[in-house]
Amino acid sequence: MSDSPIALEHHDPNLQHHFVNAEQQRQASSLGMWLFLATELMFFGGMFCAYLIYRYSYPVEFGVGSRTLNLPLGAANTAVLICSSLTVALAIRATQMAKRTLAVVLLLLTMVFGLTFLVIKGFEWKEKYEKHHIPGASFQLSAEDMKGVNVDPQNMQDFQQRTQTFYSLYFAMTGLHALHMIIGVGLFLYLTYATWKGRYTPEYYTPLENGGLYWHFVDIVWIYLFPLLYLIDRNLQK
Amino acid sequence: MSSQNSEHSDHVLPSGLYWGIWFTLIVLTLVTAWVANIDLGRLNTVVALVIATGKAIVVVLFFMHVKYTSEKLTKVVVFSAIFFLLILLALSMADYATRLMS
Numbered sequence: 001m002s003d004s005p006i007a008l009e010h011h012d013p014n015l016q017h018h019f020v021n022a023e024q025q026r027q028a029s030s031l032g033m034w035l036f037l038a039t040e041l042m043f044f045g046g047m048f049c050a051y052l053i054y055r056y057s058y059p060v061e062f063g064v065g066s067r068t069l070n071l072p073l074g075a076a077n078t079a080v081l082i083c084s085s086l087t088v089a090l091a092i093r094a095t096q097m098a099k100r101t102l103a104v105v106l107l108l109l110t111m112v113f114g115l116t117f118l119v120i121k122g123f124e125w126k127e128k129y130e131k132h133h134i135p136g137a138s139f140q141l142s143a144e145d146m147k148g149v150n151v152d153p154q155n156m157q158d159f160q161q162r163t164q165t166f167y168s169l170y171f172a173m174t175g176l177h178a179l180h181m182i183i184g185v186g187l188f189l190y191l192t193y194a195t196w197k198g199r200y201t202p203e204y205y206t207p208l209e210n211g212g213l214y215w216h217f218v219d220i221v222w223i224y225l226f227p228l229l230y231l232i233d234r235n236l237q238k
Numbered sequence: 239m240s241s242q243n244s245e246h247s248d249h250v251l252p253s254g255l256y257w258g259i260w261f262t263l264i265v266l267t268l269v270t271a272w273v274a275n276i277d278l279g280r281l282n283t284v285v286a287l288v289i290a291t292g293k294a295i296v297v298v299l300f301f302m303h304v305k306y307t308s309e310k311l312t313k314v315v316v317f318s319a320i321f322f323l324l325i326l327l328a329l330s331m332a333d334y335a336t337r338l339m340s
Contacts, residue, residue: 027309034312038319045323049330056334075271079264086260089301096250216301220294226267227286231274235282 014204026206033210037217044221047176051169051228058162060149065166066232068133068145070124074230077120078222084113085219088212091195095205100198107192110215114185121178125171134171135164148236170229177225180218187211251306259300266293 012022019025055062091106132140141160151159191211194200200208270289274282299305304316 027311030307030309031311031315034315038315038322041319041323042326045326048323049326052327052331053334056331071271075267078267082260082263082267085263085297085301086256089256089259090253093250093253093256213302216297219301220297223293223297224287224290227270227274227290231270231282231286233282234274235277237275 012204022203026209029206029210030213033213037213040217044173044176047169047173048224048228051173054165054169055232058165061159061163062166063233063236064141064145064149065133065163065170066230067147067234067237068131068141069170069230070127071230071234073120073124074226077117078226080113080117080120081219081222084110084117085216087113088215092205092208092212095195095200095208096202098202100195103200104192104196107188107195111185111188111192114181114188118178118181118185121174125174128167128171133167135168139164139167173225173229177218177221180221184211184215184218187214249306251300251303255300259296262296263293 015022015025019028087106087110091103091110094100094103094106128134131142131145132138139160141163188211191208195208266289270286273285273289276282278285298316304312307313
């Protein structure tokens, strides 16, 4: 610690000593966040790759599985996440303009949207549970689920087995996404508190910016999950 | 406070832009849900993925500010991340799609 009053006077509390200035620090932090998101993309990418391979192998089974998903709820959840991305972007903008109260309100709204998403997701999973669509011993496709698809009763057992692959991927991918949402809400709990405490200013709001990047990334993952899981061969339903 | 204000590369974007992006994303969500009910054959999947990619690009450029960043390194990371994902998907499918499976 320096005893010099001059050094203290020029010390920005948010600037780490190993950076030249605030801008360099912000850029380094932002680059680190983007690199993390690149690893996240590969993390989800492995699952998307598994999805691609099995959908290529079992196109009819994936269609049957997809049509049993609740399209209105899935679309509603997509809209909810888009709204949450908007409130994040507006919260960062409010912080850039030093409107602290507005930023806190928008961040709270973001968490409300995030939790809404998780609640809707929970209802969807409950529906899957009740309809015996969870892979395992009690898995069962009803006649209604099989609408539009003709399978020889002899091959029904194998068909059901392959359809479970779709549901396994559905639960793994939406589950991993939901886990990211839960972590995101946790992050925003802290960011909201810190914003409320006035820690972020138009000069320094890097944590908020990086939290926003994470949130938007999770939104993008859902933007792909929605059509890939919910919208396979929907036209066969009629 | 900080004396580096003038160096700060971020400028505040108008809120109307964010609302416009939000509106675009909502409309594209409705379009993709609606178009899935029309029989386009194999094109259904293509259309769904094109719309999803369009939405993702809009989010990355505007909500994640990639369009406005002065940092070239950020763009390098974004492009290489997508590039490596495509390598993963393309080479895996090059294998599976050319296998003789019974």
